[in-house]
Amino acid sequence: MHILGNQALRSRLQEALRTSPPAPAYLFLGPRGVGKALTATWMAARLLCSGPEPPCGLCPACRKVHSGNHPDVLRIDRVEGKASVGIDDVREGISAVQLRPYEGGYRFWIFSEAERLTGEAQSALLKTLEEPPGHLVLILVAGGEDALLPTVTSRCRILRFGPVDVQAVADSLLEHGVSPERAAVAARISSGSPGLALELVGTGEIWDLRESALDLASGLPGSQTWQALEVAASLEALKTGSSDPKADLTRVLDNLMSWFRDALCLSVGGDEGLLVNVDRLDTLRVLASSSSPRSLDRALQAILEAFDHLHRNVQPRFLLQRLCLELSRVGA
Ligand SMILES: [Zn+2]
Structure with a gap:
């Protein structure tokens, strides 16, 4: 199993597991998509593996862990369409983890998005953490610890993952x-x-959304009012089929942000190595040379304001119209 990045952290974990038993509870913290959940799976395989060099990746235990079928690995993932993990999901697990392991020496209980645990669910979890059965290894995977009770985090061994x-x-x-x-x-x-x-x-959809959003954004600076309003309508229509209604608009705003940030970086003579949209350098150079840093900075402020409006549930149409009118004023 190859996991990209955070190698030193995994080596330290491997070394710790060689010399002593695992802690009853871990908290894996770090940005999304940097291998926290994969490391939790790796750790389960490491401790349940029956091969000579665990995790061997080949023995029946390793295979079951990787395919999600090991009876001693209980995983609580967020249910699609449900914003939180509630007390019912946790209660079921509490009785399950009290049982002796079926096959290995440990029972793993892994929460893939622990920040979504309700306060009530965390309080229930706390009781198990206060007197954990000897075979339990609980792993909370989270983007940050703000949503977690200090009484929960203080009982966990914390591992911090960084970007790759x-x-x-x-x-x-x-x-x-x-x-x-x-x-x-x-x-x-x-x-x-x-x-x-x-x-x-x-998924082609997310990439296509980026392409369309940047095509539209490139036409905004210097455009007429009616054109800016047309662009706003087109941006609102960009969809990837996500079930989260705010996800696509967030992606559109993320793309606009990276676009105008790149332009600002170029306009002040910044390092091209810092740019994100390196496949559209020519268009970016034209925008940067025809716009003042001050007007690009105003564009970034307008996009930040649009993010703020999105969080406060302002109508997408209104938010995008206002933003596009502001971006049409980018220039000298
Ligand atoms: Zn194995």
Whole structure:
């Protein structure tokens, strides 16, 4: 099992597991898509493996862990369409983890998005953490610890995952058969998250949304009012089929942000190595040379404001119209 990045952290974990039994509870913290959940799977395989060099990846235990069929690995993933993991999901697990392991020496209980546990669910979990059965290894995987009770986090051994080197992400995309140009852009957009980069190139819809959003954004500076309003309507119509109604608009705004940020970077003579949209350098150079840094900075402020409006549930149409009118004023 090859996991990209955070190698030193996994080596330390491997070394710790060689010399002492696992802690009853771990908290894996870090940005999305950098291998936290994969490392939880790796750890389960490491401790349940029956091969000579665990995790061997070949023995029946390893195979079952990787295919999600090991009876001693209980995984709580978020249910599609449900915003949180509630007390009922946790209660079921609490009785399950009290049982002796079926096959291995440990029972794993892995929460893939622990920040979505309700306060009530965390309180229920706390009781198990106060007196954990000796065979339990609980792993909470989370983007941050703000949504977790301090009484829960204080009982966990915390491992902090960092972003992966952008070039390493691009190289791994190349190995997946992604074109070099697309791999370079996806790795940069993902800010070193192999999971996000794969998501970006994996489904055509997300990449297509990016292409359309940037095509539309390129036409905005210097456009007439009616043209800006047309662009707003076109941006609103961009969809990937996501079940989260805000996800696509967030993607549109992310793309506009990276576009105008790149232009600002170029207009002040910044390092081209810092740019995200390296496949559209020519268009970016034209925008940067015809726009003042001040007007590009105003564009970024307008996009930040649009994000804020989105969080406060302002109508997408209103939010995009206002934003596009502001972006049409970008220029000298
Ligand atoms: Zn094995």
